[in-house]
Each structure stands twice: as C-alpha cells, then as structure tokens.
Amino acid sequence: MAESTILLIVATIVNALVLSSMYILLALGFTFLFNIMGILNFAHGVIYMIGAYICFYMATVVGINQWLALLISVAVVGLFGIFMERFIFRPFFGNINSIIVVCIGLITVLVNAVAISQPYNVQVTPAFVQGILKVGIVSLSWQRIVFFLIGVSLLILVLLFINKTKQGLQMRAVAQDLEGAILQGINVHFVSALACVIACALAATAGSLMGSYLSLTPYMGNDIMIKVLEILVLGGIGSINGVLFAGLIVGTLDAVLPIWLSGTATQAIMMLIIIVILLFKPQGLFGKEVRA
C-alpha cells in the first residue's frame, strides 16, 4: 500500500504542475487582453481550440513534424490575433455588451465550423515526446515533464518580456493609464495588437500541447475557459501575480481533489472553496478592482 501511496503522491504533484502551467498560459493571455485593452475576451477558449486543431491538422493530415506543426499553429493563430484586435475589439472598445455579442458570434461560427468539418472519429495530435522516465518505482511520461518545462519557460519569457523590454514597459503603461500612454506618443493600437498576438500565441501553444495530452473536440475550449475563469476570479482579475498564484492553486486542486471525490462533486467543492475565499476577499487574492 505504501508503494502505491508514493506513486499517487508523485503522480499528483507532476499532474498539478503540468495542469497549472497550461492553465496559467491561458489565463495569462486573457489577463493581458484585459489589462491592456480592457476587454473580457470570452472567445479565448475558442482560440485555444483552433490552435489545437491547426496543430493536429498539420501534424496528421499534412504530416509534418509535430514541433513544426506547433510553430505553424502559433503563427497562424497569432496572425488571427491581429485580425481580432482590428475588427473585433477595436470597434467596440470599452463596450462590454457589444464585445460579448461579437465574441459569441465568433464562438458560434468557429465551433460549429469545426464541428461540421470534422468526421466522427476521435482526434489526437501525435505525442510530442515518446517514452517513460523511470526513477525507482515511480514512472512518469516524458511528455508531461516536457510540457511542464515548456510551460514554465514560456512563462519566464513572457514575464521577462513584460518587465525588461521597451514594449513590455509600454504595455504596462497602457494597462495603468490609457490616456496617459497615448499622450506619451505610445502607439496604443500597436501595443494592443501585440498583446492580442501574445495572448493568442500562448493559447495556441497550450491548445496544441493539450491536443496531444488529451484529445480534440470542438468544445474543448469551454471546459478550459471555466478553469481560466476560476483562476482569474481567485487571483484577482488583471493581476499577473494573481494568475500565477491562483493557477497553481487551481491546478493543484484539480489534480488532488478527484482522488477523494467523485466526478461532479470535485468541481462543486472546488467552486465552494473559491467562493468562500471570495466572500472574504471579493476582489480576489491580488486584485484591486474595488470601487471607493
């Protein structure tokens, strides 16, 4: 029994880390868009789904290397980010209702287009990394470890970008005071487009990787968006530290709770935990978004 307990603990820790890193990649993109453009991009989950499908299509139908497919997916979805910024978000700047309308329109079109065009067959992107790492009694798939490393390194890259580059500084400026930033001559459209591209590229990366970790469905974005929502609300919307911290918590809960609880109860308990935290800190752990 002791052996299986150790196995369970190690597997759970690794799972928690992999899940957290993927959730954080997505939530970070969402936060970027919120901070810089002040929009809630409800279509973020769909972007993730599209990224996964592009990678899958490139890797299986076209038949190129998975890593190359991943890069193509990131590039295509990144370009789509520019399109979104220009034609979806910019015209409705600051109007949350209209943003919801266009996002839902986009979701409806993309999800149904994918659903119709795919045959009934399960679709999984081929594994990026083969093999199992065995350390003593513990065995872990290399793929998980690599995914975790990719997640962490992307995270570090993004944080370095925000904190160390001129564009990153401009992004933070736009996030803090839009009009102040405009008056410094900062090209806000460029900054927003850049934020959109980064957010979409991160979503596409997470989607492509998760496409081989799990399997693809046109609805895969919905479930992950709920996770993103949990992270944002718990961490405090707009706070990057909050995303990192809450991402770890949600990922860990996701990996740990199912060990004791069954199916839907897991999600309910997790929501309950977050709601209890919110009752004491309505603005989230790191949020400042309270009036007066």
Place this chain on the structure above:
Amino acid sequence: MGSMIAARDSSSRRKNYTQIILYGILICFLLFIPLFFQSPYVLHLFILTLVYIIAAASMRFIMTSGQIPLAHAAFLGLGAYVSAVLSKHVGLSPWLSLFIAAFVAMGVGIFISFPFARLKAFYYAMVSLFFGVGLLQAIESLGKLTGGLAGITAIPTLFNTASKVPYYYCFLALTLVSLVILYRFEVSRIGWNLKAIDQSYLVSSSVGISEVKYRVLAVAIGCFFVGLAGGMYANYNVTLSPSSFDSSVTLWMIIYVTIGGMNNFSGPIIGTAVLFLIPQYFSGLKQYAPFISAAILFLVIFMFRNGLVCIPGLLMAFYKRKKSTSKSR
C-alpha cells in the same frame, strides 16, 4: 404661463392616449395568437419566448445599475430546479412552488450580491459568471435530487392538459404583469437612482444614495423575476438539464438585451423575440442553423450599435433628412 402648462398637459395626454392604443393593439394581437396559429409547436415557441422575455427584461433591469449579472441564466436554472424539486419530490402544488422558486432565487441573489456589490463592473461580471458556473455545479452534484448532469424529468405541470393554450394565456398574463412591474420600477425613484449609480457612483454617493443598498435591490428584483421565469419554464417544459442554464446561455441573454437595445425598456423584448424565433425558422438547416444566429449578431452589432430599437429612429432621421434636402432644392 399657466396656459402653457395646460397646453403641454393636453398634448402629453394625447400622447398618452396613442400610447394606450398602441399597447391595446399589441395586447389584443397577443391575445388572439392561439386563434391564428393552431399549431401546438408554434404556441410552444411563443411560450418559451415569453419565458425568455421575462428573463432578459429582468437582466436588463439589473444592468441599468451598471452591474453585468453573468449569473443570470444560473438563476433561471435555480428557479427552475427549486420549483421542479419542490413540486416533484416534496409534492407541493406547482403554483406554489413557482413563487417559492422566485423567492429562493431572490434570496440567493441578495446573499451573493452583498459581498460583491462594491466591485467594479468588469470584476462583478467575472465574479458573477463564476458564481453562475458554481451554482450549476452545485445543482449538478446533488445527484438523485436533481438528476445530475442528465437532468430531471417528469416535473409536474401547471395545467393537467396536453393543450398548450392555457399555458400561453397564463404565461402571457405573468409576462405582462412582470413587465409592468419592472417598468414601474424603472421609471420610479429606484430606477433613477440605479441609473445614477451607473453613471457616476461618486456623485450618487455624495447626494446620499447608498450604492450598495441600491445595487443589491436591483439584483433582488431582477433575481425574483428570473426565478419566476425559471419556475414557469420547469413546470411547463417537464424536463430540465443543467446545460440549458450554463454560462453560454447567460451570454446569449446579454445578447438578447444588447441586440434589442440596452437603452430601451422594450430592447430585451424585441431582442428575445427576434433572436429566439428567427433561428427556429431556420432549424431545418440542422447543424448549419447556428450560423444564422451568428450572422444576425454580426449584422446587427456592426450596423446598429444601439440595437434593433434604434432602427425606427434612424429611419425617421433618414426620412427627415431626405425631406429637408428635397425642400432645399
């Protein structure tokens, strides 16, 4: 001076008359619908439209206070499930459970809106969206009582008949009463104060409006009516499933309000009627039908920013401009 007031009075009275006549025509028209359309399916669609009209109108009421209640569909579900469970498992009369559901929804609404009433609009939107998801998860995890993910069936109905006509008239009456109450609230002091809070919370708090109190009040009123709509839905539709109240349904309700016109009381009514009924007409397209809804969304949002209610205003402006240019020639 006195005569001027009198003149204005009579003109406004005349306008009131035309208004009453317009309402009369509309209500007569709605009353005769079961005579025009005997197909039970068309009536079924109208009954569902009425339910969603209450839901969307109550959502707009909350939105006038600057809050974006993205848990609204979950409250619709809460009302529906409370009414369903009470009438099915407890054995209460559906007529009673319907109103209990409305009060339960109101209670839960008050309970959650208190801690979150000081949040900024965007944050409130996200927190309430999250709360809606949590509420549905809770309903889902209640297993045998609510049927879990699969849902609940064989809910007792309001009328013991297969005909849809009694439902139609009953729901029409409930809808009209709800709308009149919501309208009275909106044009009352409460409504003005809510709008003041939306415009500028600083000003409103400086003139002595308690922001938290009014925001909670808005949520309470909105949740009461959406709970009522949920109960109506449950005891008419016989089946319920959590997926009918998930976050995408909330977003669709926002769309009903926005496409109809957020700034007008009749916005959600028109929006719901258009967006609920038109896609039904195209349901023959099967899996291609959702594209029709999406096309309507894009068309309206890019052409009429303020929703469908602004179309007559735009038409009149166009007509006037045309008239004036022809005159100047």
Place this chain on the structure above:
Amino acid sequence: MTKKGFPFLLAAIMLAAILALTSLPGCSSKTTTATTTTTSASAQPIKTYTIGLCAELTGFLGAYNTATVNEAQIAVDMVNENGGIMVGGQNYLLKLVVEDGKSTLDGTTAAANKLIFSDNVKFILGPDAYFNSAVSGLCEQNKIMHIGGYCTMQPGELDSTTTYSFLGQGASINYFTGVLAYLKANYPNVKKVALTMPDDGSIPYFGKAVQQMVQDAGYTVAGSIIGYDNNAVDFSPYAAKVMATQADAVIACSGVVLPNGSILKNMRDAGSNMLFVVCNSVIPSDYVKVAGTKESTGVVDCSACYIGAPDPSPILQEMITRYIRSIGGTGALVTLEYANPVWELAQLFNKANSFDPAVVKTTFENMSSIETFYGTGTISGLKTFGIKHAVSYQLPITTIDNGVPTFKQWEPALVP
C-alpha cells in the same frame, strides 16, 4: 414617454413578421404526411410515410450522431429500394425527418415537441445517451411510439410506465452483458473488478444495475463505482484511483472515448497492466488514438462498432458498402444505433399492417424475435427494465494489443 411607445409598436410589427415566418413551416408540414408519387415501375401509386428521428446534431454528441443519422438514412434507403413497406395493401416509401436536440435534455425535449406537433409524426426513433427520458414522457402523453437508441436507465426512460417506448438495441446493458459473458469464458483469473463510469447522474440508476449484474456473475466489486467528470481536463487522478483498488480488471461501463482512453493511457504510463474492459459505442481503434499505440494493450472491447468480422450478413455487408461510399473513404461502421430501429420499424409496419402506434406497439410486444443488422434479435428486458421492450442481439468482441484491434468473436448478449 413617446419614445417608449414607438418601440412597442415596432415590437408588435416585428412579432407579426416573425409570426408569419414561423407559421410557414408549421402550416406547410400540416399538410398530410402521406404524399402521393407515381413511379414507372408499378401501376399502383406509391405513397411516402414520414417517421421522425430525434438526434443530437450539434453539441458534444454532434459528430457522433451525424454519423449515426447517416447510417439511419442508409437503412431507410435500403428499405425503400427493397420496395418499401406494405400497409393495408398500399405500398409506402419511408421518409426520415431529423430534428436536432443540441445535446441537451431541454433541446431534445424541444426537438421531440417539434417532431410531434410540427412534423406530426407518429413514430419517433432515437435519441442517444441519457436523452431518452425527454422523449419517453412526451410520447406516452401523446401516444406516439418511440424506439430509443441507447439507455442509461434513468427513471422515466424505459420502465413499466413507458408503454410506448422501446429500446431498438439493448445498448449499454447489452454491451455490458456481452462483455461479462466473454470475461467469464476467457479470463478465469479475474475475480475482482473495478467499475468506472461518467458521473452524469446515471450512477444511482445504471451504475446500480451494473453493480448488481457484476455481483450476480460471481465477481467482487472493488470499492464503489469510480465516477469521473466527463468534462475533466485531466483524468490521471481517476487512473490513480483505479490502480489503488488493486483489482484484476477494470470495466469502463459507459462513457465516451476520451475519459476511457485517457484513463487507460494514464494507467499504462504509470506502469499498471490491469486488464482494461470497455463496453460502449466507440470504435475500438479510437482508443489507440487517445491512449497511444504502446499504451493500448490488454484491452477487451464490446460495442456495436463493427470492425470486420468474417461473414457478415448480406444486409450488414450492404450497409457497410454504402456507408463507406457515403463518407467517401475508409472508416469503421459506427454503432447502427439509429439504423437498427429503422430496420425494425419497417418490419413492424409490414407485420402490424397499420400506422396506428397502439397497434404497432402491441405487435412489437407480442413478437419474440426481430431481424437486425447484427442478425436475429431477441425481444427481452423484463428483468432489467420491468417491461419486455428491449431488442438484444449478438455483438462483436474486439481485443486491442499493442495498438492493434483484433476481432475475436460474436458474443450473444442477452439483456435479461
């Protein structure tokens, strides 16, 4: 105030316009369901008769049901090309109307409403998964005959109160009995089994029945049923839970390919070689896609998905040929979940010689066997459902080792 009145007028006009629009399909379909067409082959005019199919064309079951509806349409074509059906000395061709239930219970209720009240059909086939309960009640109320495609044993889905509802294939229970019989005969070492299924509300009903059947067959159930969240992002905790039971085999009692395949993959990755038994409507090779080639090993599968048994019956051969032609390439047959009910209904019409649901229903109840694509089916289910309304037939057993699915045998799977 005047501004308020004008939009109300507009609302009235719009409602009127929409009414006019919506009434059109309602009116047009109110014309009689039997229309007359003459063919050159026979002097007697052939009429068409419309039957309804309630399917989930959009939503999470969309892709799967689009395929099964395709099969149903092929079955209808096959019936029609064999000369259609003969009722009251009149020759009829069958016509299928499909309504979309959007993969929700309420959507399915709406679709059933549309079929009954707008399309005016008297016979409804489908729907899938746990959506039957939405249709059964409506059919009972309106005296419409209903042949479901799948059953999760929710209350009101198929029991002694649903006299107008049938199960065209004993699916779920059928698969399960098949796999238990096969285990008993071929894996004598298995004594203790773990059970998994989606926590979608079916555990108290379907789960309970399944647990009873496992115990009746002489196995011990390890712990309680492991329910997982269908929408979970990661299934490895559930795999860990399965492994912690230290059972000889795990039976995935239902559920779609992703959770089952992911649990399999996670178990194999973690070094477990527990026998993995699955029984649901999934093409066996799909498990290989989700779990990976090396991980897909030690799997026993029982489902209606046919992957090339020797000597298929002529109608099955015909179905396969047409199916492959219709999807324009290679592909496994799905589950005939709607095709079998179509085929059965055609026989019932001929035998009952009537389009009255009450007559057809009584005929069905009085029969003991009926032809299906998978051979002769037995009508049973009294013990399981409390009503003899389910058709069960032999099913293919497939094993997967090192990513290669192999057909083993036809297993007679009788629903008690």
Place this chain on the structure above:
Amino acid sequence: MILSIKNISLYYGKAMALDNVSIEIEDGSVVTMIGANGAGKSTVLRALSGLVKINSGEIWFSGKRIDGTSPTNIVKMGIVHVPEGRRLFPALSVMSNLELGASLRKDKAGIKKDMNEIFEHFPRLLERRNQSAGTLSGGEQQMVAIARGLMAKPKLLLLDEPSLGLSPIMVDELVPIIKNINQTGVSVLLVEQNIGLALRVATKGYALQVGKVVMQGDIELFKSSDIVKRAYLGD
C-alpha cells in the same frame, strides 16, 4: 508662429464644447489660457494632442496642418501634452515613467543625457528615481509629469492645470520651472484656473468662457482687466 488654431469648433454629441476658437502661439513664447471650470480649456488641449476630433476649423503647427493626425504623430512632431491630473503610471518607477516619456525617441545616448539633465534640475526626483510614482507627493508627481513631458524633446509643451492640488509654496516653485523650460526654447501653452501663476509666467493670454474666446491679448491687458480681477482675483 509655431501654432495657430483657426476657428475650431467641437461638439460632444449635441453639446457644443468649443465655438469658433482661434489661438496663436509665437515661437518661444509662453501663452496662457484661463477660464472657469467647463469653459473648454482642456478640450482645446485634447484637440491639439489628437485625443478628440474637431468638427470644423484647422490646426497648424510649424507650417503643417495637424488636425486629424494621430496622437503618436503629434507627439513625434513635437507637441507634448502634460494632462490635467498628471496621469502618471502609478505602479511604475519614476525612471520608467521618464523612459516612457521618451517612447518615440530612438537615440539611447540622448535619452540618457536628457534624463541626467532632468535629475539635475529636479534633484528630488533623483532621490526617488526607483520609487513607484503613485507613492510620491502631489508636487513631486507634478514634477515627474512635467519631466516626463520634457523627455519627448517637445517644441511646444501643453500644461494643463499644473497647480491643481498643490500647496501655494509648491505653486511658487512652478514659476521658475516653467520659465526655465521656456528658456531652453520650448514654447508653452499653459492652461490654468490659478490666474496668479498664469499671470506671472505668460506673455500673452486668452480667456475662454463656455467654449468661446472672450478676451485675448498681451498679458498686461489681463493684469489690468477689471473683468479678470473680478472673476478670478476676488476683488
């Protein structure tokens, strides 16, 4: 003439904010615009920096027409707007705020040199260069705002209510700062409600009332004007 505004009008919806306003600034001068709250002073500056679009009229800057140009290009041409309420980036350090002022400049050495010069002028900012701007006092924040504006190497500096929320002593400190800026060759358009400050630094003045220029001319004219005295100095 570095800047000439010719008969601009601007509406917010149906409400008229500016009505036929004309303003001229000579190269190297300090011009002030005074007026009560809501007179349209800030709107003129917002129109100049491209934040709002004018409905009619023309704006010319160093011989080029600039109305309709994007805010980025306007900054690039040399008009820098130090807005009312300062609009610093509160969570960023003083250094980062200054760097952002030089967003459009490419010469790294020049930026560094200018920053050192600014720290010489404002030694207090040097002490607090790594502190986040939100934690500074009002006067220091105003210095950061002006310094940030200077980092863009402006030809024309638009100062909107620099004295807002400052103590009288701090307001006095602003006078030499503005004069110094002007001496380096930068023209200044100063918008003020604090007319004392305006009269001390400007050479020419404009008075706005409900969107209209009601008085204009040499600053001496303003000093002797009864209207101004009555309206602003409380005589």
